[in-house]
Amino acid sequence: MTDIFAKRLSPVMQTMTGFGPRPLYQAVEARDGEALVEGRRVVMTACNDYLGLSGDPRVAVAAAAAVKRYGTSCSGSRLIGGTLPLHEELERRVAAFLGREAAIVTTTGCQANLALTPLFGRGDVVFSDMANHASLVDAVRAGWADSRRYRHCDMRHLERQLAGAGADAAKVIITDGLFSVEGDLCRLPEIADLARRHGSRLVVDGAHDIGLMGAGGRGVAEHFGLMDAVDLYTGTFSKCFGSIGGFVAGPAEVIHFLRYTSRSVIFTASMPPASVAAALAALEITVAEPERRTRAFEVARQVKSGLGALGFDTGASATPIVPVHIGPTELCGRMWQEVLDEGVFTSVVVTPAVPESQALIRLSLQAVHTDDHINRILDAFAAAGRRLGLIPAAPPAVPSQLAGAVKTPAGAR
Incomplete structure (x- = not known):
């Protein structure tokens, strides 16, 4: 056996x-760019804290103040008892930062991508870059949609996939904005054009680019001047924003739907108070500096x-x-x-x-x-x-x- x-x-x-x-x-x-490894101080290049905000005193003070006021945990899901005024404030700030109608924050960036799963129903078709983050791959796998992966940044392959999906299918293209292994950007101008021509929605995971790319730090969409071409953003506070947690930002109706259907939102304890406060402080610094x-x-x-x-x-x-x-x-x-x-x-x-x-x-x-x-x-x-x-x-x-x-x-x- x-x-x-x-x-x-x-x-x-x-x-x-x-x-x-x-x-x-x-x-x-x-x-601050260094690390202590087995008692030895070395230069740290394995940390995605691109803006160096996880060690910023202003972020630490905000986190400490939140612990003093709210404690160390909400001890409940966002749905029942785990929502603080801080969560709602962070959602408003993220939505305004990205120019979206609404946002929802999750306990991790991975869970933000998994929150997309309810959107992928039977008869729908999802087109994903083969180099997308594992959490996007898992989100698609957990849904009921037909999954079609296109070769990394291969726009001809994507176009063929879209053309073969049928005009009546509900379609969505999902891509990382900044790919985390090779450090290259998605070909957003071409993807946005293909999405428009084939009647597809466009979702961009800005985990590594929101906060870092663009004149105002709004990610690859701002970098390419295509903020309005993206239908839904996902992202994390664990890279540029010196904290932990994730978010989904987009149309209010879609965000409302996800609040009540996403397992990664309603069946997990909410983002801790200190992390929410740290993300709020880091977002302010990102804009100002x-x-x-x-x-x-x-x-x-x-x-x-x-x-x-x-x-x-x-x-x-x-x-x-x-x-x-x-x-x-x-x-x-x-x-x-x-x-x-x-x-x-x-x-x-x-x-x-x-x-x-x-x-x-x-x-x-x-x-x-x-x-x-x-x-x-x-x-x-x-x-x-x-x-x-x-x-x-x-x-x-x-x-x-x-x-x-x-x-x-x-x-x-």
Whole structure:
């Protein structure tokens, strides 16, 4: 008889759990671009706190005040007893920020995407980018709609899928705004045009771009000047907004429907008071201090340029997510450990997040990274890359010289 507990990790996961201090589930204490890892202070590049707001004193003060007034938990779902005036205020602020009629906040960003499931009924057709976040994939799987995935950012493939769906089907295109692994943007102008021509709704997950992209921080839609082309936004407070939680923003009628039908909303305890207050404070700072976005992109530009000069393949990213393509899983794990030994903590990305033998190291750059941090990142990759034979032994310039002098704008501590 087969035992349901007789499960084993895949060979890839077995490989990745065998390196040094572990690239996965590593305990860290991170703040202001650095982290304490097993008693050693290193540069932190595995944190999606792009604007550096999780350590901002104003955000911490707001969170502490909320705990003092409301306690540490609402101890109930939003539907019954778990809604505070703070939740309603955050919903109003998010809706106004994105220019939508209404919004609903959820306990995590993952749950915000799962909240979409009731929209996907029998006979409907959902078109999803193959690189979409796992929570979007799960939201579609949990619904009853016909799911059709198009190759990553392949607009011809998407158009063929739309054309084959039939004129009478209710259609929706779902895409990440900023893809979290490679750091590339969705091709929103073309997607919006296809949605219009084929009578499809458009949902954009702005987890990594809302707060970071666009003149006002409203994400890829603002970046492309297409705010009105998006029917529904999802997002999270755990990246740019220094907290935890998620949101869905769109037409009031749709949000009202989701409030009473989404399992991830009505069957889970609500977002804690401290997290709501932190998100409110961070949203205010994000609007008031655009120089944080400028700094995050400048840090990314310097790091990407320096890594490229050393001989690393950093893909086509032009955002604070910088992928360093390594290849074989075991080699990527060794590179992760070597870079950590040099004083930089990174993320490692392996299958199923990327295809087999296309493992990479992912850097998340922050507004709070200093010139010294940039130099240390480049020096670490140079030393580790040379030891493993990934880059030439004699680079064209000393890594610390590649970064150049980068001035931190006022307010981007």
